[in-house]
Amino acid sequence: MSLENANGSLETSFQNTIATVQFGHPASNSFPRQLLDRLTAEINLLSRNETVSVIILKSEGNRVFCSGASFDELLQVENEEQGTEFFSGFAHLINAMRNCNKLIIGRVQGKAVGGGVGIISACDYVFATPESTVKLSELAIGIGPFVIEPAVSRKIGKRAMTEMTLAAHEWKSAEWAFQNGLYASLHNADELDIEVENFAQKLSSYNPEALFEMKKIIWEGTEQWESILIERAKITGKLVLSDFSRNALLQFKK
Numbered sequence: 263m264s265l266e267n268a269n270g271s272l273e274t275s276f277q278n279t280i281a282t283v284q285f286g287h288p289a290s291n292s293f294p295r296q297l298l299d300r301l302t303a304e305i306n307l308l309s310r311n312e313t314v315s316v317i318i319l320k321s322e323g324n325r326v327f328c329s330g331a332s333f334d335e336l337l338q339v340e341n342e343e344q345g346t347e348f349f350s351g352f353a354h355l356i357n358a359m360r361n362c363n364k365l366i367i368g369r370v371q372g373k374a375v376g377g378g379v380g381i382i383s384a385c386d387y388v389f390a391t392p393e394s395t396v397k398l399s400e401l402a403i404g405i406g407p408f409v410i411e412p413a414v415s416r417k418i419g420k421r422a423m424t425e426m427t428l429a430a431h432e433w434k435s436a437e438w439a440f441q442n443g444l445y446a447s448l449h450n451a452d453e454l455d456i457e458v459e460n461f462a463q464k465l466s467s468y469n470p471e472a473l474f475e476m477k478k479i480i481w482e483g484t485e486q487w488e489s490i491l492i493e494r495a496k497i498t499g500k501l502v503l504s505d506f507s508r509n510a511l512l513q514f515k516k
Contacts, residue, residue, distance in 0.1 A: 270297035271322070274304060279315040279466045281308050281364075286322030290329035293377060298351035302358045309362040315466045315473060317362070318458060319385060320369040324451065327370045327394060328378025336502055337511055345499025346492075352377050352409045353491035359384040360413075360481045363474055365465060369458045370394045371451065373433075379426075380410025382444060383417040386480060389458050390445040394436040398423075401430040404507030408494035412487055418442040 270287035285291065285301055293301075308314050321327050331352070339345045359366055359381075368385030374396045382388055382396075398414070400407045407414065407427055415423045422442040426434060439445050449457045465473065501507060 269294050270300075272297065272300045272304060274308070276314070279313060279470075280318065280462045281311070281314045281316070282318040282320065283308070284320050284322060285328075287332075289332065289334075290326045291321045291323065291378075292329045292332045293351070294332040294335050295348050295351045298355055302351070302355045305355070305358040305362050305366075309358075309364060314364055315468075315470045316462050317364045317366045318369055318462055319366055319381070320458075321371070323372065325372045325393075327372045327374045328381060329373070330376030330378050330399075333511055337508070339499070339502055342496070342500050342503065345502050346496045347499070349409050349495035349498040349502075350492055352380060353495050356380060356384045356410065356413050356491060357487055360484055360487065363477065365473055365477055367458060367462055367465075369454065370445070371454060373397075375399055376407065377410060379444075380407070380413050383410065383413040386477065387461070388445050389454060389461070390436055390439070390448055391451050391454055392436050392448055393451070394439070394445070394448075395433040396426070396436075396439050396444065397430075397433050398426040399430050401427060403510040404504050405498050405501045408497050409491050411494070412484070412490060416484070418444050 270285065273284045275282045283301070283304055285297065287293065287297060308317055335348060339348060365386045368382050368388035370382060370388060370390035372391070372393055374382055374394065376399055379396050379398060398407045411423060419442070436445065436448055440448050447457070
């Protein structure tokens with residue numbers, strides 16, 4: 263199926279028991295709320311699909327995996343309720359990914375910022391290229407990576423998460439991300455799809471019930487995220503209304 267409009271694109275293809283979900287947006291694969299909701303719904307749908315055993319998550323293009331939240335929509339937030347509603351989109355997506363009955367393989371071909379790092383962290387296994395640098399820039403625009411922090415800290419640890427967060431203007435190399443556990447392996451661009459496909463095929467050949475039970479074990483201890491991530495969205499939704507954030511967002515858009 264394919265859904266494409268000014269709010270971005272979302273396409274799912276199937277090969278045997280492997281589902282590949284590709285998202286995209288003209289603004290560096292950023293996420294307006296509608297695209298977040300569509301991706302969340304697609305993950306939930308595939309979770310219930312008994313013919314699917316493995317999901318590959320990827321994005322369009324070859325330079326940017328995901329640049330996080332849509333700055334255009336952030337500038338349209340007028341009150342705390344709207345702010346909470348917008349940032350809860352990332353909360354719902356991360357919760358959908360961790361609750362998904364299928365293992366999710368991330369295919370990262372380029373830079374990731376903010377919410378993009380959160381999405382990578384919510385994948386169960388991630389392949390990336392040496393160009394796949396990462397950054398948590400939220401403090402630089404007057405907010406913080408509050409919603410995605412549990413997923414990022416779970417993947418790379420509190421120390422590395424803190425390092426990324428406080429160095430808000432600094433890109434971390436793909437090698438740094440690999441050494442800290444965000445990426446499982448690094449491959450050149452011409453090898454990436456082959457490695458992802460081979461790994462997905464191997465996983466899909468395993469007992470689906472064993473994969474399902476392994477998924478539950480991988481995400482043990484995250485049951486409270488349903489409420490925690492929404493509370494974090496409220497914090498971010500309030501901060502994004504500050505004069506600091508408004509001015510910073512306008513500067514970033516220039």
